[in-house]
Amino acid sequence: MRFDFNDEQREIKDTARSFLADRFKPEVVRELAEKGTYDADLCRQIRELGWTGIAIDEAHGGQGLGVVELATLCEQLGYVAAPVPFLANAMAGLVIEAAGSEEQKERWLGGIASGEERGALGVVAGGRSLVADADDAAVIVLLDGESASLIERGDASVEAADVIDATRRYAWVEASEGEPLPGDAAGALDRAAVALAAELVGVAQRAMDMAVDYAKERHQFERPIGAYQAVSHLCAQMLFDIEEARSLTYGAAWAADAAPDELPLAAAMALARAADAAWSVTKSSIQVHGGIGFTWEHDLHFLLKRARVAGQLLGTAGTHRERVAELAGLS
Amino acid sequence: MDLTLNDAEAAFRDEVRAWLEANHPGTEPSGDEAAFTFRRAWQRQMHDAGWAGISWPKEYGGRGATLIEQAIFGAEMARADAPSPANILGLVMGGPVIMAHGTDEQKERWLEPILSAEEIWCQGFSEPESGSDLASLKTKAVKDESTGTWRVTGQKVWTTFAHESKWCMLVARTDTEVAKHKGLSYFICDMDQPGVEIRPLVQITGESEFNEVFFDEAEIPDENLVGGVGNGWMVAITTLMNERAGLGGGASVALTRDLGELIKLINERGGGDDPLIRQRVAKLKIGIEALRLGGMRAMTAQMKTGIPGPEGSIGKWEWALLNQELTELATDILGPEGLDRSAPWTYRMLRSRANSIEGGTTEVMKNIVAERVLGLPKLR
Numbered sequence: 001m002r003f004d005f006n007d008e009q010r011e012i013k014d015t016a017r018s019f020l021a022d023r024f025k026p027e028v029v030r031e032l033a034e035k036g037t038y039d040a041d042l043c044r045q046i047r048e049l050g051w052t053g054i055a056i057d058e059a060h061g062g063q064g065l066g067v068v069e070l071a072t073l074c075e076q077l078g079y080v081a082a083p084v085p086f087l088a089n090a091m092a093g094l095v096i097e098a099a100g101s102e103e104q105k106e107r108w109l110g111g112i113a114s115g116e117e118r119g120a121l122g123v124v125a126g127g128r129s130l131v132a133d134a135d136d137a138a139v140i141v142l143l144d145g146e147s148a149s150l151i152e153r154g155d156a157s158v159e160a161a162d163v164i165d166a167t168r169r170y171a172w173v174e175a176s177e178g179e180p181l182p183g184d185a186a187g188a189l190d191r192a193a194v195a196l197a198a199e200l201v202g203v204a205q206r207a208m209d210m211a212v213d214y215a216k217e218r219h220q221f222e223r224p225i226g227a228y229q230a231v232s233h234l235c236a237q238m239l240f241d242i243e244e245a246r247s248l249t250y251g252a253a254w255a256a257d258a259a260p261d262e263l264p265l266a267a268a269m270a271l272a273r274a275a276d277a278a279w280s281v282t283k284s285s286i287q288v289h290g291g292i293g294f295t296w297e298h299d300l301h302f303l304l305k306r307a308r309v310a311g312q313l314l315g316t317a318g319t320h321r322e323r324v325a326e327l328a329g330l331s
Numbered sequence: 332m333d334l335t336l337n338d339a340e341a342a343f344r345d346e347v348r349a350w351l352e353a354n355h356p357g358t359e360p361s362g363d364e365a366a367f368t369f370r371r372a373w374q375r376q377m378h379d380a381g382w383a384g385i386s387w388p389k390e391y392g393g394r395g396a397t398l399i400e401q402a403i404f405g406a407e408m409a410r411a412d413a414p415s416p417a418n419i420l421g422l423v424m425g426g427p428v429i430m431a432h433g434t435d436e437q438k439e440r441w442l443e444p445i446l447s448a449e450e451i452w453c454q455g456f457s458e459p460e461s462g463s464d465l466a467s468l469k470t471k472a473v474k475d476e477s478t479g480t481w482r483v484t485g486q487k488v489w490t491t492f493a494h495e496s497k498w499c500m501l502v503a504r505t506d507t508e509v510a511k512h513k514g515l516s517y518f519i520c521d522m523d524q525p526g527v528e529i530r531p532l533v534q535i536t537g538e539s540e541f542n543e544v545f546f547d548e549a550e551i552p553d554e555n556l557v558g559g560v561g562n563g564w565m566v567a568i569t570t571l572m573n574e575r576a577g578l579g580g581g582a583s584v585a586l587t588r589d590l591g592e593l594i595k596l597i598n599e600r601g602g603g604d605d606p607l608i609r610q611r612v613a614k615l616k617i618g619i620e621a622l623r624l625g626g627m628r629a630m631t632a633q634m635k636t637g638i639p640g641p642e643g644s645i646g647k648w649e650w651a652l653l654n655q656e657l658t659e660l661a662t663d664i665l666g667p668e669g670l671d672r673s674a675p676w677t678y679r680m681l682r683s684r685a686n687s688i689e690g691g692t693t694e695v696m697k698n699i700v701a702e703r704v705l706g707l708p709k710l711r
Binding site for chain 2: 001002003004005006009068212215216223224226227228229232233235236237239240243244245247248250251254255258259266269272273318321322324325328329330331
């Protein structure tokens with residue numbers, strides 16, 4: 001029994017952390033978000049690091065590592081709220097690899113792994129789906145209940161969506177019919193849920209770090225505000241939420257790689273908890289910052305909005321909890 | 332990352348499980364006195380089989396189990412719903428303190444009877460005016476220089492099992508001139524003497540697990556001082572860390588078992604179609620699993636560093652919250668029947684109110700997290 005990264009995983013994490021801290025400084029993220037674009041050169045660097053194919057098997061051009069390694073990257077990308085078309089492509093790759101036919105894998109996984117012909121993934125809700133990075137994806141996977149289908153970009157109606165999270169591009173997608181994925185789509189979606197949960201943990205961690213730093217610096221009544229328990233206990237609650245979400249997310253990532261029978265429950269628990277944690281921590285962080293945290297000039301709102309949108313990409317926390325209740329044995 | 336047991340660990344689990352199946356003492360009798368006698372006999376049985384001192388080093392009569400084995404043991408005890416040993420405070424606090432700070436004579440005198448439950452131990456820390464602010468305590472110990480005997484006067488409170496105990500881990504003020512943390516000393520006080528008066532406190536459950544203890548010139552020989560004069564705070568902190576680590580053991584397993592019972596109750600009685608109930612059950616399931624996994628992460632970290640980290644405070648806080656919410660939900664499900672004094676869930680709901688107070692309040696846990704994990708400044 002050992003619940004920790006191995007050396008290789010730790011190296012992936014450390015490399016990602018320093019690379020992202022250097023490339024996605026807050027002013028860079030702000031500039032890209034305000035323009036609503038991605039930086040082509042930064043996207044190329046990420047592709048060259050092999051991140052896009054990290055969890056895709058080597059036969060299809062990936063690195064053949066697992067969901068644990070992918071989750072590590074997603075967490076770090078979430079930490080800087082990196083404006084890059086990464087998550088949707090990675091989630092599409094996980095689903096196609098787990099539930100696609102040999103032909104479908106052959107056709108799409110290479111492009112997803114290299115990042116040259118990206119995928120995107122959405123959940124059908126009320127006719128149209130909000131899908132991250134659908135506008136210039138080559139293929140879109142749409143999940144509808146227990147079934148999933150592949151739609152080539154040209155066969156779908158894709159309309160840019162002006163959602164609150166400006167650190168990523170989103171689109172409304174509608175498609176009449178696609179090519180069904182023959183495998184277990186729900187099981188495949190669980191793997192994608194872990195990647196999303198990891199991103200949300202990273203977002204929450206950044207918002208907490210900012211709140212804690214601010215609570216140490218900001219003085220009122222001749223004391224740092226972090227010395228007041230009304231503030232410090234809010235920060236302690238942030239750590240509580242994040243650590244629960246992180247334990248569940250890495251537990252689910254491990255299950256995805258090593259204990260697939262445990263994955264459905266583990267993934268639903270992780271995503272429900274991470275979505276809640278990201279929202280509660282980002283909103284508490286704004287509270288700790290006071291008025292400045294409510295301004296456009298402060299970076300916190302990028303995290304709050306990322307938490308809000310990402311937390312609903314695969315359904316709300318309430319829907320994931322309903323699944324937990326069912327899998328826990330409530331009839 | 333591997334969240335499963337390896338072959339050796341699984342074999343250990345099977346050994347514990349088989350022993351518990353063969354030796355489980357059955358249901359605890361009702362009544363405080365009968366229950367205590369039952370637990371004392373159970374501890375003796377555990378000790379005879381070498382389980383009582385699971386975490387104690389072999390040289391002191393323990394099993395010298397690894398952290399993982401201790402966790403497995405706690406989990407199996409909870410899984411089997413086995414009673415806790417009578418001398419729990421001696422096992423998780425008194426013994427470890429003597430091992431860490433005691434003299435050879437003290438180890439020789441006290442350790443074995445702790446393991447065998449022959450001598451029960453209690454903890455004299457909290458006072459009516461000193462709860463979370465423990466270092467402000469006022470119970471005074473004065474040394475008679477001619478005889479070397481210490482005389483103790485003051486009052487302790489929330490003293491669990493004082494009425495069953497032979498020995499009390501007593502922190503008293505031996506110097507009023509220095510800063511409050513520096514003027515304390517740690518004694519082992521014989522409870523069986525005229526200067527010690529014990530009055531039971533009745534809890535909201537109607538039971539009396541704990542007491543008030545009044546010391547009036549109670550005598551403690553100098554050889555019962557542990558760790559030297561003025562070092563009481565440092566010695567006491569060791570005990571508190573052990574207490575918190577000791578609480579962690581099978582907590583998530585016990586909660587998992589309780590949630591299983593609750594789900595069964597809902598499925599039998601109905602209510603499972605109510606979305607609010609379903610969400611509450613799911614939140615409990617998620618919290619309990621987070622506690623279990625968080626415990627595994629903390630243990631992995633402790634295997635590296637050798638000491639329990641301040642993160643353990645999150646687990647204590649989490650456990651209290653979960654146990655309270657779980658028992659509240661169960662009594663909500665029972666409706667008016669859950670108001671009956673004799674309903675087991677109702678007892679558990681009432682008892683759980685103490686969870687966020689005993690062993691350090693949730694507010695103190697939040698202070699520890701804020702100050703020692705997040706590095707926020709202290710107000711004090």
